[in-house]
Amino acid sequence: MGISILVAMPPKVRLVGRRLLQAVPALAGIVIVTFLLTRALPGDPAVYFAGPAADAASIAEIRKSLGLDQPLPIQFLAYLGDLVTGNLGMSISTGQPVLHEILTRLPASVELTLIALMMSIAIAVPLGVLAATRPDSWIDHLCRFVVTAGVSLPTFFTGLALVYLFYYLLGWAPPPMGRLDILYLPPAHVTGFYTIDSLLAGDIGAFGSALAHIALPALTLALFTLAPIARMTRASMLQVLGSDFIRTARAAGLSKRKVLFAYGFRNALLPVITTLGMVFSFALGANVLVEKVFAWPGIGSYAIEALVVSDYAAVQGFVLAMALLFVALNLTIDIVYTLVDPRLRLED
Amino acid sequence: MNRRDFLKAGTSVALGAGMLPFLKVLPASAAAADTLVVVIGSTINSLDLHRTGTNRPSYQVSVNCYDRLLTFGTKTMPDGSLSYDYSKLEGELAESWEIAPDGNSVTFKLKDATFWDGSPVTAEDVKWSLDRAVSVGGFPTVQMKAGSLEKPEQFEVVDAKTFKINFLRQSKLTLPDLAVPVPFIINSKVAKANATEKDPWAMEYLHRNPAGSGAYKVERWDPGQQLVYSRNDAWKGGPLPAAKRIIVREIPSQATRRALIERGDVHLSHDIPAKDAKELAALKSVKVVGTPIENCLHVLCPNLIFEPFKNKLVRQAIAYAVPYEEIHKNAAYERGAKMWGGASMEPTDIAWPQPFPYTTDYDKAKELLAQTPYKDGFEVPLSFDLGTASWGEPTALLIQEGLAKIGIKATIDKIPGANWRTVALVEKKLPLLLDNFGGWLNTPDYYFFWAYVKGNLFNASNYDDAEMMQLINETLHMPMDNPDYAPKIKRMIAKAFDDVPRIPLYQPYLDTAMRPGVEGYEFWFHRMPDVRTLTFKTA
Numbered sequence: 001m002g003i004s005i006l007v008a009m010p011p012k013v014r015l016v017g018r019r020l021l022q023a024v025p026a027l028a029g030i031v032i033v034t035f036l037l038t039r040a041l042p043g044d045p046a047v048y049f050a051g052p053a054a055d056a057a058s059i060a061e062i063r064k065s066l067g068l069d070q071p072l073p074i075q076f077l078a079y080l081g082d083l084v085t086g087n088l089g090m091s092i093s094t095g096q097p098v099l100h101e102i103l104t105r106l107p108a109s110v111e112l113t114l115i116a117l118m119m120s121i122a123i124a125v126p127l128g129v130l131a132a133t134r135p136d137s138w139i140d141h142l143c144r145f146v147v148t149a150g151v152s153l154p155t156f157f158t159g160l161a162l163v164y165l166f167y168y169l170l171g172w173a174p175p176p177m178g179r180l181d182i183l184y185l186p187p188a189h190v191t192g193f194y195t196i197d198s199l200l201a202g203d204i205g206a207f208g209s210a211l212a213h214i215a216l217p218a219l220t221l222a223l224f225t226l227a228p229i230a231r232m233t234r235a236s237m238l239q240v241l242g243s244d245f246i247r248t249a250r251a252a253g254l255s256k257r258k259v260l261f262a263y264g265f266r267n268a269l270l271p272v273i274t275t276l277g278m279v280f281s282f283a284l285g286a287n288v289l290v291e292k293v294f295a296w297p298g299i300g301s302y303a304i305e306a307l308v309v310s311d312y313a314a315v316q317g318f319v320l321a322m323a324l325l326f327v328a329l330n331l332t333i334d335i336v337y338t339l340v341d342p343r344l345r346l347e348d
Numbered sequence: 349m350n351r352r353d354f355l356k357a358g359t360s361v362a363l364g365a366g367m368l369p370f371l372k373v374l375p376a377s378a379a380a381a382d383t384l385v386v387v388i389g390s391t392i393n394s395l396d397l398h399r400t401g402t403n404r405p406s407y408q409v410s411v412n413c414y415d416r417l418l419t420f421g422t423k424t425m426p427d428g429s430l431s432y433d434y435s436k437l438e439g440e441l442a443e444s445w446e447i448a449p450d451g452n453s454v455t456f457k458l459k460d461a462t463f464w465d466g467s468p469v470t471a472e473d474v475k476w477s478l479d480r481a482v483s484v485g486g487f488p489t490v491q492m493k494a495g496s497l498e499k500p501e502q503f504e505v506v507d508a509k510t511f512k513i514n515f516l517r518q519s520k521l522t523l524p525d526l527a528v529p530v531p532f533i534i535n536s537k538v539a540k541a542n543a544t545e546k547d548p549w550a551m552e553y554l555h556r557n558p559a560g561s562g563a564y565k566v567e568r569w570d571p572g573q574q575l576v577y578s579r580n581d582a583w584k585g586g587p588l589p590a591a592k593r594i595i596v597r598e599i600p601s602q603a604t605r606r607a608l609i610e611r612g613d614v615h616l617s618h619d620i621p622a623k624d625a626k627e628l629a630a631l632k633s634v635k636v637v638g639t640p641i642e643n644c645l646h647v648l649c650p651n652l653i654f655e656p657f658k659n660k661l662v663r664q665a666i667a668y669a670v671p672y673e674e675i676h677k678n679a680a681y682e683r684g685a686k687m688w689g690g691a692s693m694e695p696t697d698i699a700w701p702q703p704f705p706y707t708t709d710y711d712k713a714k715e716l717l718a719q720t721p722y723k724d725g726f727e728v729p730l731s732f733d734l735g736t737a738s739w740g741e742p743t744a745l746l747i748q749e750g751l752a753k754i755g756i757k758a759t760i761d762k763i764p765g766a767n768w769r770t771v772a773l774v775e776k777k778l779p780l781l782l783d784n785f786g787g788w789l790n791t792p793d794y795y796f797f798w799a800y801v802k803g804n805l806f807n808a809s810n811y812d813d814a815e816m817m818q819l820i821n822e823t824l825h826m827p828m829d830n831p832d833y834a835p836k837i838k839r840m841i842a843k844a845f846d847d848v849p850r851i852p853l854y855q856p857y858l859d860t861a862m863r864p865g866v867e868g869y870e871f872w873f874h875r876m877p878d879v880r881t882l883t884f885k886t887a
Contacts, residue, residue: 041766044766044769044770044774045766047769047770047773047774048765048766048769048770049400049401050400050486050487057485058485058486058487058489058490059774061485061486062400062401062486065400092400092401093393093401093403094391094393094571094572095393095394095399095401095402095555095571096571101571101572105572156601160601160603160604163603163604163607164607167607167611168607168610168611171611175608175611175613175614176599176604176607176608177387177597177599177604177608177613178573178574178597182385182595182597186570292600292601293601293603293604294601294604295573295597295598295599295600295601295604297570297572297573301572301600302572305391308735308764308765308766309765309766310766
């Protein structure tokens with residue numbers, strides 16, 4: 001989709017190009033800061049990975065094999081050299097190449113986050129719109145209640161509560177043991193999203209299992225992300241509905257539906273989209289605890305584990321991947337913006 | 349209807365094409381009966397124990413997929429549960445073994461065993477594997493050294509089925525050290541075919557592709573998710589295991605692990621927290637087996653390079669100010685053997701660990717402290733490893749309370765895992781800390797070697813005593829039936845009582861929860877699930 005937009009609208013290509021260029025210094029900064037930050041972490045990875053009963057000689061040996069005996073600038077150059085060749089290094093805590101770990105784990109997190117966001121949008125946007133059109137009605141109170149509950153319940157609590165109710169007590173949900181039932185093998189890797197890959201493979205059973213397994217973690221995350229979306233929809237809808245052009249539209253005798261959706265909602269959508277971008281990024285962060293509760297093999301739990309044991313390569317790779325993801329996300333949001341916002345039809 | 353009922357009831361109707369991947373190997377009707385599901389809390393990061401950075405959960409691959417020359421026997425504990433038996437060595441790959449009359453070497457006759465690829469296990473393979481263990485450096489090499497197995501020249505191929513180890517010194521630790529997870533026997537033909545000039549020991553290859561002769565092969569490994577074992581029907585190392593396939597799933601959240609075992613979706617949950625163990629043990633639907641971990645203690649270490657703790661009376665005062673009973677109740681949930689309240693300052697036997705002659709007695713503690721320059725107390729940070737917070741946190745709080753009663757103000761300092769090893773064990777610069785150490789080789793002198801010798805890793809107290817050092821040096825390799833052994837060990841323990849550089853709190857349990865139909869669970873010193881002996885019926 002992104003490509004066709006770029007081709008069809010040359011001025012927007014320039015807009016996008018400029019945005020891309022703006023991202024370059026940010027990325028360079030991230031590379032440097034991550035490198036320095038990981039070195040500033042407390043703890044000596046060589047000592048940790050030398051394992052139980054290691055003596056000074058074996059610790060020194062490991063320090064050498066990790067390249068940690070070199071001065072910082074040399075380590076940094078080596079790191080840059082590796083980056084250029086697409087080598088993110090070897091994660092010593094999981095024993096796998098970092099790039100491979102990220103490529104297998106990122107889709108799990110993104111799939112979870114996207115499904116959660118879809119659920120959350122499906123509930124929050126109508127809720128916000130209804131609350132805005134009927135201020136102080138029961139639905140407005142409901143919206144306020146949901147928003148308060150959503151922000152005040154920590155995700156691991158919601159997750160555990162849902163597991164307790166739907167798995168432990170009722171037995172409706174499958175065991176919270178990851179992305180698929182024990183009996184299924186993961187479908188062939190195409191997108192990395194099990195729900196899509198299993199369909200592509202024509203494996204209905206695995207699709208059902210993947211869907212069943214993602215339901216509770218996605219719901220947990222959706223409950224968490226509901227609040228800002230609902231609140232923003234409500235606020236922005238209230239503001240738009242109170243503005244002059246709505247009054248004019250109403251005075252012109254347009255139907256209530258037309259006023260609400262064609263004029264009101266479309267204009268109110270802009271801040272909601274911005275909020276979505278932010279929500280997506282902090283949902284990826286909130287994933288960590290949800291992933292732990294549901295044994296979800298995603299990127300969040302991986303990063304935390306790596307951080308705890310000072311696994312430099314893994315932490316650097318994770319931060320870099322996230323930075324790229326956010327740059328891409330912001331770009332996408334800018335593009336969506338230009339499509340939705342009539343005022344942004346720049347001819348440059 | 350739970351998953352297993354579903355499987356039994358619905359094999360013909362409900363199983364669509366989705367089941368196919370597994371059905372190819374095994375009919376689904378048999379899956380429930382043949383497959384055992386185990387859950388663990390942490391990740392398996394390598395299939396090769398010798399690799400740098402391989403973590404403890406990965407040691408189970410060495411146990412379940414590889415054979416060693418020797419293994420330990422099995423004994424029944426007083427409560428009817430099973431444990432490995434340190435006193436009984438048995439052959440795993442070795443048909444028999446014989447110590448030379450001069451006591452300077454041992455010769456093994458190998459069984460007619462084969463590797464998974466069908467090739468015979470030869471003395472060449474044994475030599476290559478032991479050479480690897482003593483050469484790769486790091487933990488495997490250090491562990492081999494504990495058994496005086498230090499250089500490749502010690503290992504000799506006599507003929508295809510005969511293998512000889514020449515001793516550097518006669519030591520009672522050598523043969524038991526051959527039965528720990530480290531000296532596992534690798535298919536050297538496969539390994540060499542995948543070795544490179546830069547990687548002569550095939551570390552890259554064996555990290556992902558085990559090549560052994562053990563009871564189970566690795567069917568698949570999804571790092572961070574699961575390890576699937578499938579049975580090697582031609583195993584010669586011991587009786588054929590009951591389960592054809594064993595799925596080991598990693599479930600990081602312990603609340604989730606508990607829900608899974610309670611609901612009956614998994615057969616066994618390995619190494620559960622003490623609190624869960626206490627509560628689950630009260631249920632009928634779950635069986636909990638807790639075994640005191642041999643040669644392992646949770647201890648409070650005053651660091652002797654800090655001024656107050658140089659004074660023996662201060663250390664003894666602290667030992668009298670620890671609320672042992674409360675710690676046992678509220679931090680260990682009574683899942684631990686008591687290590688306080690011993691009868692006398694002189695040990696009557698050489699059992700280790702055994703209760704220290706201290707109890708909670710604040711008056712006595714104050715009295716002792718009054719004889720030192722610190723009668724008005726002092727301030728000290730009390731540190732623990734965040735990775736062991738489940739017992740460390742309540743224990744630290746209770747000790748803080750106890751010390752406050754004799755005027756010592758302890759501030760609690762939580763240190764994250766990666767940093768812990770560096771500051772606590774390598775630099776040894778924490779003044780007062782909670783520590784846990786358990787030795788793999790179950791003799792008192794081995795524990796004392798690691799924890800009471802200056803400079804050794806687990807001596808976080810910086811304890812340095814000439815007599816103790818001499819006693820340890822004399823007993824470490826001495827046979828236990830030597831008439832000098834028992835008196836020397838008693839003297840060692842008496843010194844540990846009196847000098848208290850380490851104050852034992854309790855001996856922890858390894859707790860494991862399983863479905864009532866699961867039998868044959870056996871405790872091992874390496875604290876990893878040995879799945880080879882498990883039998884089960886689907887209830």
